[in-house]
Amino acid sequence: MTPPADHPAIPQPRIGVLLINLGTPDAPEPRAVKRYLGEFLSDRRVVELPSIAWQPILRGIILNTRPKKSAHAYSQVWTENGSPLAAVTRAQAEGLKDAFGPEVLVDWGMRYGNPAIGDRLHAMKTAGCERILLAPLYPQYCAATTATANDKAFAALAQMRWQPAIRTLPPYHDHPAYIDALAQTVREDLAKLSFTPDAIVASFHGMPQRTLELGDPYHCHCQKTGRLLSEALGTELVVAFQSRFGRAKWLGPATDDTLAALARAGKRRVAIVAPGFSADCVETLEELAIRGRETFEEAGGTDFAYLPCLNAEPVGLRMLRSILAAELAGWLPAA
Numbered sequence: 001m002t003p004p005a006d007h008p009a010i011p012q013p014r015i016g017v018l019l020i021n022l023g024t025p026d027a028p029e030p031r032a033v034k035r036y037l038g039e040f041l042s043d044r045r046v047v048e049l050p051s052i053a054w055q056p057i058l059r060g061i062i063l064n065t066r067p068k069k070s071a072h073a074y075s076q077v078w079t080e081n082g083s084p085l086a087a088v089t090r091a092q093a094e095g096l097k098d099a100f101g102p103e104v105l106v107d108w109g110m111r112y113g114n115p116a117i118g119d120r121l122h123a124m125k126t127a128g129c130e131r132i133l134l135a136p137l138y139p140q141y142c143a144a145t146t147a148t149a150n151d152k153a154f155a156a157l158a159q160m161r162w163q164p165a166i167r168t169l170p171p172y173h174d175h176p177a178y179i180d181a182l183a184q185t186v187r188e189d190l191a192k193l194s195f196t197p198d199a200i201v202a203s204f205h206g207m208p209q210r211t212l213e214l215g216d217p218y219h220c221h222c223q224k225t226g227r228l229l230s231e232a233l234g235t236e237l238v239v240a241f242q243s244r245f246g247r248a249k250w251l252g253p254a255t256d257d258t259l260a261a262l263a264r265a266g267k268r269r270v271a272i273v274a275p276g277f278s279a280d281c282v283e284t285l286e287e288l289a290i291r292g293r294e295t296f297e298e299a300g301g302t303d304f305a306y307l308p309c310l311n312a313e314p315v316g317l318r319m320l321r322s323i324l325a326a327e328l329a330g331w332l333p334a335a
């Protein structure tokens with residue numbers, strides 16, 4: 001039946017998959033970094049302090065000191081395609097473009113900065129997506145990453161008259177496809193090294209210790225990934241937590257202390273991998289690959305290798321395709 005002439009246009013129904021990562025500055029410059037950090041560190045899921053106490057510290061101290069230092073870190077890893085985190089997340093979305101058939105649109109968005117989650121959800125809805133899978137690309141669940149990404153998406157959906165049906169990607173810290181993909185890349189990368197490491201470190205992003213006590217499963221998810229990866233590789237892994245921020249107690253052991261302690265204990269050859277990051281970013285490429293190496297060598301280490309994340313490598317894309325396809329079950333026509 002033809003709709004009346006004044007009926008709003010209704011596009012062909014489609015399914016959307018929105019890959020979500022943390023977000024990154026638009027440029028490796030203090031002004032852009034300040035804007036990004038201002039949004040990121042004002043998120044009450046990230047810094048769980050009352051605004052009245054935190055905002056004066058953030059605006060009065062942190063945003064006047066940190067952007068310059070962080071901009072320098074970003075400038076050391078910036079690529080011709082922009083920030084590594086954005087470049088890789090874009091490449092992951094492009095790499096999965098045809099993975100689920102012509103009726104599935106794969107896009108990407110960032111929790112902070114650009115492309116904004118709300119803008120991408122509106123674009124997907126305009127393109128006809130009546131069902132959307134939100135996929136925060138954090139293998140280990142954390143309120144400061146997974147939950148806030150979903151919160152942001154739901155805040156955008158709250159503005160829509162005709163909301164799409166929504167699913168969210170669960171944590172995949174112990175998913176066999178994820179562990180197998182990690183084990184395969186670690187094995188292949190180790191085989192390319194000119195040395196055999198005395199120790200392999202699995203470094204995860206840190207969190208305040210208090211979040212573990214309050215019931216966030218992040219620490220347990222990281223430990224489980226570490227154990228499963230160690231079992232898959234058939235070798236011991238040293239689990240550590242990086243990127244300490246602020247004065248509160250954070251999960252430990254700290255990655256920098258661990259690297260120095262290994263060197264001092266005579267483990268002179270070390271490889272380090274960051275299984276909690278689905279894309280290489282300033283935290284892996286600058287903090288681990290550059291500063292981690294310096295820390296290790298200053299403590300007497302001789303050989304250091306940073307092993308890249310799964311990124312948009314074929315093995316990483318195969319893993320994402322498999323875990324996303326499982327979440328689309330019942331939405332996609334049976335294969």
Ligand SMILES: C=CC1=C(C)c2cc3[nH]c(cc4nc(cc5[nH]c(cc1n2)c(C)c5CCC(=O)O)C(CCC(=O)O)=C4C)c(C)c3C=C
Nearest residue numbers: 022023024025046070085142144145205245276281282283
């Ligand atoms: C992978 C999980 C992550 C958790 C958990 C996390 C918690 C967390 N982070 C900060 C502070 C900063 N993080 C920064 C960068 C950053 N963090 C993650 C991931 C997690 N963060 C990623 C992927 C990145 C890289 C972004 C990029 O542009 O490449 C930064 C910015 C860099 C810097 O200035 O050092 C800060 C600050 C807190 C406070 C926190 C939990 C409480």
Ligand SMILES: [Fe+2]
Nearest residue numbers: 022205243283
């Ligand atoms: Fe972080």
Ligand SMILES: [Fe+2]
Nearest residue numbers: 219220221223
């Ligand atoms: Fe735990």
